[in-house]
Amino acid sequence: MHTVNYRLALASCLFICSFSTCVQADWFFRGTPNSWGTVALTQTASNLYETCQHFAGGDANGGPRFKIDRYGNWTENYPSADYAVSANTHYKITFNSSTRAISAQAVNHCQDTGFSQVFPSLYFRGTPNSWGTTAMALVANNTWELTVNFDGQANQRFKFDVSGNWATNYGDNNSDNILDQTGADIYQTGTGQYKITVNDLTRHYTVEAMPCTVNCPAQVNRLGAVYSNTATTFSIWSPETGNVAVKVNGVIHNLQAVPDFNGYSNVYQVSVEGDLHLAEYQFLLDGVAVRDPYGVMVKAQTNINIVMDLARTQVADGWATRPALVAREDAIIYEVHVRDFSIDTSSGVSAGKRGKYLGMVEQGTTYNGVKTGIDHLKELGVTHVQLLPVYDFATCDGLPDNDPCYNWGYDPRNYNVPEERYSQTPLDYENRVREFKTMVNEFHKAGIRVIMDVVYNHTYSKDMFEAISPRYYTPTDLSGTGNSIDADQAMVSRMIQDSLEYWVEEYGIDGFRFDLIGIFSHAEVEKWGRHLNNKFADRNLLLYGEPWNGYASDAKEGQRVRYGTTRFMVEEHVGVFNGAFREAIKGNNDGTATAYMFNHVGPADSGWAIYDGLRGSPYNASDSRNGTWFRNFAADPEQSINYISAHDNFGLWDKIYLSLATNVVQNSSHQVLSLSPPANLGYARRIANFGMGIVLTSQGIPFVHAGDEFLRTKTNNQQIHVASAWNHGAHGGTHNTYDAPDSFNSIKWQNKVSNAATFNYFRDLISLRRNHAGLRMNTNAEIAQYLAVARPAEFGGEVVTGHITNPRDNHDLFVVYNSGGNRYVSLPPGSWTQIADTNGATHITGISAVALVEGTAVTVFRKPR
Incomplete structure (x- = not known):
């Protein structure tokens, strides 16, 4: 008796559609002639079904025999024992679906079908059925037919066999759709169901694509x-x-x-x-x-x-209205790590929500009378939060979350899954998703949009995807992490695009910061941006990333995202971090070298990089200096993300502190071996205001790293004056705290109390920016027309000024950057009011012709029209 196991029975159409045929019928013939595949019976009356089959011989389990199968999956079949017949005989088989009676009448070459034929039988044999014998049906005079599924495997091919024993077989020597006896294998490159027909008189055959019709996968629009x-x-x-x-x-x-x-x-x-x-x-x-x-x-x-x-x-009360964003240049980005933001008890966040998604948005939290958490962000005035990775990353996956493990999350494991460590109910899958959505929704209610930090450039290890296909990864490691994703592969690029779309559509995300976007070809990034902005045209999504790779040599350097190729992505609204402006303001990232905000104007630059940064680093096709890393790259101001510090490298306060310290010794890993604290922290605080004042008054999109607004230090337990507190492990430390514990990374909210003046300055300058359209112009042409930037020669590059006459404001602005001592600067004609200085907002009226501006300061004047 022919038997099948229970698991195969459950597979229903899989055997039908994936092995040999995908046909629509009520009853199927299955037996030794077709290697127990499925051949649909022909209905001849309301309860009668027929087929004609040639039984050449048996198989390894016995002589020639067959059964009738109700659904083609063995769940209902007749008779209970296999129906035995004679070898080398043709049989007309009749089945009564009411009585389940079966008859098998020997016939001469199945001529009882009424169709003429040359071949007594015909079998399909090829890679789709592992070169077994699948009987073809005589459906018209001299016409044999079978529907076959081709699965797209390499070198898929087939032949036709008259008796099922290879004695007389046909292929195609000339690829002309005419069969040749003992001819060559017929190759097929397509995938899916195909109807194959053979005319046994003319030897002509056809292969016609057709849709699957029974038990086939439902139509879907994603993987x-x-x-x-x-x-x-x-x-x-x-x-x-x-x-x-x-x-x-x-x-x-x-x-x-x-x-x-x-x-x-x-x-x-x-x-x-x-x-x-x-x-x-x-x-x-x-x-x-x-x-x-x-x-x-x-x-x-x-x-x-x-x-x-x-x-x-879905969120409990439905999605709130998304905060308005008229133009992308209106954005002010605040980068923050979910755990850092609320894990410290000083956050005032409820114990169960500390370090969690919902801790990000708990309202009414304070420390010693000052606002913390989301209320702090509203008070500060930022428009967007950029969350360090919140998808599922590989490290720190122990549950429950009661160990001290910490990680930024730049080790992706599942791109579309919310990280479990930030959920209060990580094993309640529905609620984990709902918590994330609630966080986004509560930010929206607070008038703040949400940006995800995404790391599509690499995975935690190659075993994430390599067993699926090595095509996911580039031949060389471009990320400096052991592997890098190859978005030049069309289906890999599509996976990234689909993931981005999923987060926007399902979670309401408002933009993406791409880690090492520089490993990708700008043409692929353009596709993602074009798709997202077309599909979500009303969202004004922010898309930007780091235009460098992991210090790798890249054979495709010329086509990757760099300063020099950023202009190609302007229509897709993709920008990059302006590292050139950052370093012109502060100096190097992990050492003590200083630049403009430290009153250090190098002779090689002489203030020109600040001059260009104030204008939004605009691209000029006629500039002979254009190249891969030339600082003027933005074809639109939204393409320049202006910043001093981010999660990588020393934060703002740590950079200032170390640069002003003496007796500093660092090793090759940037760890601090010794230092003597700065003598004047008042001056250090002034530098912090000066540097961020430049960022907040320049054209482009400003970016603030969490805690910079109250001089956060990421030294161990804030012992910034102790050299050993700057270091963690053999190589890490304050410059790179990706896996350092909370004692390094957590935001200590008492700093907002002790550094209230710095917070007030950030808040005031953000308010200034949000209230003056001239500080956030929308095109390079608008900037060229309404911003006159000067670098007065008499100050040797220490002073840079900008006169703004944008008609969207009802007043002019005059912005002065002074990297030297106190200076007298000439004002444009008229009576001006000083509205900002090194302490933040001011209001000094009746200034004309010449004004005294303090050194190490941004000073802003306003004049009504």
């Missing part, structure tokens, strides 16, 4: 696990192998190749019936379990994904 309450469609890109399956709640289902769709290629799919919300699943490629690159939830510390009905994760 991964696409849920519905009746079935989930599982799809994965597999360019290397056609041996693809998915294990769902312990049951294995084979995937079949599907025709290219929606820009995807080499995709395998299967639909699994039932409501699979919260079901566990893993894709299997050549039997190896792999994670779903499109997975939206994962079982902690595994590569087992979770099916999600995301409709069950």
Whole structure:
């Protein structure tokens, strides 16, 4: 008796559609002539079905025999024992679906079908059926037909066999669709279902693509696990192998190749019936379990994904109105780490929410009478928070979250899954998603948009994707992390685009900061930006990244994102961090070298980099200095992200403190071996205001690192005066605290009390910017017309001024940067009011012709029209 196991029975259409045929019928013939595949019976009356088959011989399990199968999946079949017949005989087989009676009448070459024929039988043999014998049906005079699934494997091919024993077989020697006896294998490059016909009189054959019609995957518009309450469609890109399956709640289902769709290629799919919300699943490629690159939830510390009905994760009261953003230049970005923001008890955040998504947005928190948390951000006046990585990263995955492990999160593991350590209920998958959405929604209610820091440039290790395809990774490590993602591969680039779209659509994210965007070709980044801005045209999404790689030599250097190629991305609204302006303001990142804000104007620059930065570092096609790293690169001011410090390198206060210290000794890893504290911290605070004052009054988009507004230090327990407190481990420390504990990284909110004057300055300058359109012009042409920048020769580059006459304001502005001592500077004609100085907002009226401006300061004047 022919038997099948229970697991195969559950696979229903998988055997039908992925092995030999995908046909629509009520009853199927299965037996030794077709290697127990499926051939649809022809309905001849309301309850009668027929087929004609040639039984050449038996198989390894017995003589010639057959069964009738109700659904083609062995769940209902007749008779109970295999129906035995004679060898080398043709039989007309009749089945009564009412009585389940079967008859087999010997006939002469199946001529009882009424169709003329030359071949007594015909079998398809090829890679789709592992070169077995699948009987073709005589459907018209001299016309044989079969529907075959091609899975896209390498060198897929086939031939035709008359008797199923290779004695008389046909191929095609000339690729002319005419069969030649013992001819060459016929190659097929497509994927999906194809109808194959053979005329046994003319020997002409055709291969015609056709859609699958029974038990085929539901149409979906993305990969991964696409849920519905009746079935989930599982799809994965597999360019290397056609041996693809998915294990769902312990049951294995084979995937079949599907025709290219929606820009995807080499995709395998299967639909699994039932409501699979919260079901566990893993894709299997050549039997190896792999994670779903499109997975939206994962079982902690595994590569087992979770099916999600995301409709069950909506925020309690519905989505709030997204904060308005008229132009991207209106943005003021605040970079912060979720754990840092509230983990310290001084945050005032409830104990259960500290270091969590919901700790970011708890309202009413204070420390010694000053606002903390989200209320602090509202008071400061920023428009966007940029969250350090909040997708699922590899380190610190111990649960519950009761160990001291810390990480920034630049070690991606699952791009589309919220990090579990920031959830109060990490194993409640629905609520973990809902907490993240609630965080975004509460920021929106507070008038603050949310930017995600995304790390598509590399993964924690190559085993994230390598078992799926080595094509995910570049041949050389461009990220300096052990691997880098190759977005020049079309389906890899599409994965990144789809991930970005998912976060915007599902979580309401308002923009992305790309880690090491410089490993990507600008043409691919343009595709992502174009797609996102077309689909979400009303969002004014912010897209920007680091235009460098991980110190790698790159054969494709000329096509990567660099200062010199940023202009190509202007229509897609993609910008980059302006490291050239940053270093012109402060000097180097991890040492004690100083620049403009320290009253150090080097002869090589003489203030010209500050002059250009104030203008938004505008690109000029006629400038002979243009090149890969030339500082004037922005084809639109929104392309210049202006900043002094970020999570990498020394923060603002630590950089100032170390640069003003004496007897500083650092090793090659930038660790501090010795120092003598600065003599004048008042001057150091003045420098902080000066540097950020330049950022906040320059054209472009300003960026603030969390805590800079109250002189945060990332030395261990804030012992900034002790050399050893600057170091962590063998190489890390204050300049790179990616895995240092909370004692280094957590925000200590008492600093807002002790450095209130600095906070007030940041707040005042942010308010100044938000209230004066002339400080945030929207195009290079507007800047060229309404901003006159000067570098008075008599001050040797120490003074740079900007006269703003933008008609969107009802007044002119005059901005002065003074890197020297107190100076008298000439004002444009008229009566001016001083509205900002080194202490923040001021109001000194009746100034004309000449004004005294303090050194190490930004001074701003206003004149009504």
